[in-house]
Amino acid sequence: xxxxxxxxxxxxxxxxxxxxxxxxNLNINKGEIIALLGPNGAGKTTLISTICGLASITSGTIKVxxxxxxxxxxxxREIIGLVPQELALEPFEKVMNAVRFSxxxxxxxxxxxxxxxxxxxxxxxxxxxNIIKSLxxxxxxxxxxxxxxxxxxxxxxxxxxxxxxxxxxxxxxxxIIKELKAEGVTIILTTHYIEEAEMIADRIGIINKGELLLVxxxxxxxxxxxxxxxxxxxxxTLTQIPKKLNKYNLKLIDEGxxxxxxxNTSKEKxxxxxxxxxxxxxGINLFDIQTEETSLEEIFVKIIxx
Amino acid sequence: xxxRGIRAIYIYEMNRSFRTLIQSLVSPVLSTILYFIxxxxxxxSRMENISNVSYGEFIVPGLIMLTVQMQSVNNASFGIYFPxxxxxxxxxxxxxxxxxxxxxxxxGAATTKxxxxxxxxxxxxxxxxxxxxxxxxxxxxxxxxxxxxxxxLGFIIGIVSDNFEQLNIVPMLIxxxxxxxxxxFYTIDMLPVFWQNFALLNPIVYxxxxxxxxxxxxxxxxxxxxxxxxxxxxxxxxxxxxxxFKTGYRIKN
Numbered sequence: 001x002x003x004x005x006x007x008x009x010x011x012x013x014x015x016x017x018x019x020x021x022x023x024x025n026l027n028i029n030k031g032e033i034i035a036l037l038g039p040n041g042a043g044k045t046t047l048i049s050t051i052c053g054l055a056s057i058t059s060g061t062i063k064v065x066x067x068x069x070x071x072x073x074x075x076x077r078e079i080i081g082l083v084p085q086e087l088a089l090e091p092f093e094k095v096m097n098a099v100r101f102s103x104x105x106x107x108x109x110x111x112x113x114x115x116x117x118x119x120x121x122x123x124x125x126x127x128x129x130n131i132i133k134s135l136x137x138x139x140x141x142x143x144x145x146x147x148x149x150x151x152x153x154x155x156x157x158x159x160x161x162x163x164x165x166x167x168x169x170x171x172x173x174x175x176i177i178k179e180l181k182a183e184g185v186t187i188i189l190t191t192h193y194i195e196e197a198e199m200i201a202d203r204i205g206i207i208n209k210g211e212l213l214l215v216x217x218x219x220x221x222x223x224x225x226x227x228x229x230x231x232x233x234x235x236x237t238l239t240q241i242p243k244k245l246n247k248y249n250l251k252l253i254d255e256g257x258x259x260x261x262x263x264n265t266s267k268e269k270x271x272x273x274x275x276x277x278x279x280x281x282x283g284i285n286l287f288d289i290q291t292e293e294t295s296l297e298e299i300f301v302k303i304i305x306x
Numbered sequence: 307x308x309x310r311g312i313r314a315i316y317i318y319e320m321n322r323s324f325r326t327l328i329q330s331l332v333s334p335v336l337s338t339i340l341y342f343i344x345x346x347x348x349x350x351s352r353m354e355n356i357s358n359v360s361y362g363e364f365i366v367p368g369l370i371m372l373t374v375q376m377q378s379v380n381n382a383s384f385g386i387y388f389p390x391x392x393x394x395x396x397x398x399x400x401x402x403x404x405x406x407x408x409x410x411x412x413x414g415a416a417t418t419k420x421x422x423x424x425x426x427x428x429x430x431x432x433x434x435x436x437x438x439x440x441x442x443x444x445x446x447x448x449x450x451x452x453x454x455x456x457x458x459l460g461f462i463i464g465i466v467s468d469n470f471e472q473l474n475i476v477p478m479l480i481x482x483x484x485x486x487x488x489x490x491f492y493t494i495d496m497l498p499v500f501w502q503n504f505a506l507l508n509p510i511v512y513x514x515x516x517x518x519x520x521x522x523x524x525x526x527x528x529x530x531x532x533x534x535x536x537x538x539x540x541x542x543x544x545x546x547x548x549x550x551f552k553t554g555y556r557i558k559n
Binding site for chain 2: 147
């Protein structure tokens with residue numbers, strides 16, 4: 001995959017305050033969905049703002065399609081669409097006019113056929129002559145996306161796109177994002193909802209206190225960091241773990257009716273077979289077995305905590 | 307140059323005025339008519355001619371200046387402040403637009419509105435007085451330059467303001483008094499000597515004087531002084547805007 005955005009040694013300091021972004025390096029591949037996770041004030045929005053031109057860069061370089069975002073700002077901005085976190089819309093404007101305005105700002109000729117298609121895709125076509133003020137919060141969020149896509153960008157930044165929206169709309173948004181990816185659009189999204197990143201992202205970046213702690217393919221990250229739990233329900237209650245099983249670090253639960261065994265699937269041996277063998281040898285019969293996997297949320301919390 | 311982008315801002319701003327036509331057009335024209343009735347007809351009929359110009363005619367340039375200066379400042383300041391207030395400046399900053407293009411869009415629209423209102427007021431004045439404009443081309447040039455300059459000033463005010471109160475402070479507490487005391491309704495030599503000298507510190511005096519010269523060939527200060535002054539004023543506004551955009555002051559985070 002070719003790199004479409006390259007951030008090198010980016011530093012952003014607001015006034016004389018503590019740096020919001022510290023020496024950050026990141027490459028974003030063409031056509032991928034990358035989710036940037038981090039707590040409030042981590043520097044996610046600042047990173048987006050520097051790439052899109054909303055905030056000046058203290059030091060470092062950002063390239064989009066191999067072009068510098070400061071020197072070649074016209075060319076780099078032409079291919080970027082941005083949906084900010086806040087619902088920022090002219091309340092008294094009609095939907096179609098607002099979307100057309102955005103397209104014109106990017107120097108593009110009017111194209112009502114494209115805009116009609118876009119509004120249809122975002123389920124806004126029937127509202128195109130409505131005043132924005134009259135729309136629901138979810139519809140306004142769609143208008144924001146329509147404005148960002150009005151000039152047919154190759155890269156789309158979504159800053160907390162589903163913050164404060166209901167579950168149904170959130171799922172609709174995910175579908176829209178997946179459709180855009182299928183059309184070849186590179187998507188960078190920041191989110192608080194780990195579930196969102198887990199559902200739609202190809203790669204995960206975790207930012208905290210202005211530093212990029214890691215960037216990794218979602219599935220690899222989950223596999224690498226994931227600790228699985230084997231819950232073994234016993235036929236007979238145990239008062240303590242037998243000595244022979246001490247090496248497995250088992251945790252007795254449910255008043256001695258079950259125990260937990262923790263293992264990692266990324267290792268060559270999980271130890272499950274030998275555990276079951278040893279249990280059989282000392283005459284412990286099992287009644288039921290369950291496995292549980294660490295969620296991305298738990299991985300995220302662990303990384304931030306560490 | 308992103309001409310479509312400039313046009314987009316310009317049309318958007320003009321459409322905003324059309325949506326609020328009463329506030330944008332009818333209100334300033336009505337205010338001016340009231341000034342004509344009160345100062346021109348009621349009081350003016352009892353006033354002597356000033357430099358062979360009837361008082362009703364004399365106040366026309368001052369009334370036009372009064373309105374276009376206020377309109378330029380208000381339109382331009384609100385034009386850029388409103389996107390700041392509702393958070394839509396992100397669109398301008400993330401679009402392939404240079405700062406010069408953004409200024410041309412907003413200041414161009416504010417200038418057009420103020421200039422149009424100035425011409426409408428001039429046309430309206432013919433309902434009350436019969437004016438012959440001595441230097442019509444210079445009058446148009448001076449009116450246009452005043453509209454541009456005060457729109458630039460309004461743009462600066464809109465950028466610097468953090469709330470609606472600040473947005474109104476400069477027009478209400480500084481520009482309005484200066485315009486009223488700048489010779490809209492009188493000549494400087496009608497004032498006591500001390501106040502005559504004091505009035506010369508008021509920059510608006512030079513603008514009204516220059517504009518009145520275009521109408522009647524008379525002014526409080528020589529026309530060249532007025533021209534130099536407005537050019538200096540325009541340059542200062544351009545300089546401040548250049549600094550704002552160079553540093554991103556109050557625009558970029």
